């Protein structure tokens with residue numbers, strides 16, 4: 001590790017810390033250290049993610065973050081010299097009733113008003129044309145955005161970090177942040193398992209462990225880990241590999257093509273917060289019941305439970321991230337609590353944090369909306385389009 005001091009220390013080398021390091025160094029801030037307690041990147045949530053990216057959200061701030069991030073994924077190779085694996089195959093939300101349609105219509109109007117050009121509302125027959133294998137009985141219509149799709153989270157994370165390193169940042173593996181020292185001016189240093197480094201700016205980018213890192217500065221951060229499980233199928237050719245991420249609005253079950261098969265996801269409402277990282281085989285039956293109810297031919301799909309995996313979402317009370325400087329700890333910046341959207345919003349997060357650290361302001365979003373203080377001031381915002 002570079003001895004002595006750093007302009008900025010980022011705690012956590014996942015996709016969020018890597019994007020912040022990239023954006024800071026691209027803006028000319030060179031002495032940036034990224035502390036990662038593991039021997040290599042990707043052992044946190046980023047390595048477990050489904051890689052979905054979408055602009056179809058219900059709140060202005062989430063739509064704005066996607067409007068920056070998704071074109072960024074499209075230009076990722078030009079910006080970083082590495083691939084992002086961006087596949088614009090779309091997200092298809094499938095409505096089963098008038099209430100769902102009304103919700104999609106309201107979101108659509110907000111998305112269009114904010115400048116999204118690639119989203120459309122669909123009639124039931126258009127939905128069936130896109131994914132003919134869906135059970136037709138319960139389909140009332142849907143919405144589809146052709147620039148939504150998927151990326152390879154590991155490639156994006158390492159692409160950001162490799163380019164950040166070329167621009168002057170240093171990734172320091174096997175190094176855990178164990179203390180944040182404060183003096184009368186705010187942050188003064190970070191204690192680590194490899195020694196203490198002086199700095200006036202620290203970024204908490206510790207994913208599901210964010211609340212623990214915040215406690216190092218005596219800050220109580222409302223971010224909780226919540227297990228999410230994914231199930232890949234064996235090779236399956238009954239659904240086209242060009243299919244979109246397809247979401248059943250009745251149950252929240254969704255799937256996308258992955259390799260020669262499909263990747264299946266569902267948010268089990270019985271899951272409770274905590275650092276649970278093991279895959280529960282009982283989940284396979286639960287998710288397959290939802291899958292077959294939505295796509296009958298999935299009854300013929302084979303699944304090997306030992307290939308399922310679990311990771312952690314980082315949840316906040318209003319399902320929006322907490323971005324910006326922490327109250328009462330000058331120089332401590334938060335980039336936490338993405339509530340299932342940390343991969344897709346990593347480019348915007350890097351840009352916003354870099355702007356705030358270097359200039360005190362960002363034009364990308366109204367940053368007060370995502371500030372920590374919103375929970376104390378009664379300004380929490382609810383995102384209902386959470387998968």
Ligand SMILES: Cc1cc2nc3c(=O)[nH]c(=O)nc-3n(C[C@H](O)[C@H](O)[C@H](O)COP(=O)(O)OP(=O)(O)OC[C@H]3O[C@@H](n4cnc5c(N)ncnc54)[C@H](O)[C@@H]3O)c2cc1C
Pocket residue numbers: 011012013014015016017035036037038041042043044045046047048049050051052053175176177178205206207208209213228229230310311312313314335338339340341342343344345
């Ligand atoms: C199953 C699953 C599916 C998902 N699907 C999607 C999706 O489709 N689209 C999407 O956008 N998002 C998705 N997400 C969410 C997304 O993966 C996360 O929001 C995102 O990866 C968070 O990135 P991060 O860099 O903040 O955290 P992480 O990737 O967890 O990185 C944090 C890093 O901090 C390190 N660290 C922690 N404490 C310390 C310390 N004290 N000192 C040094 N290092 C420390 C950890 O080792 C870790 O490497 C999914 C998540 C899961 C689990």
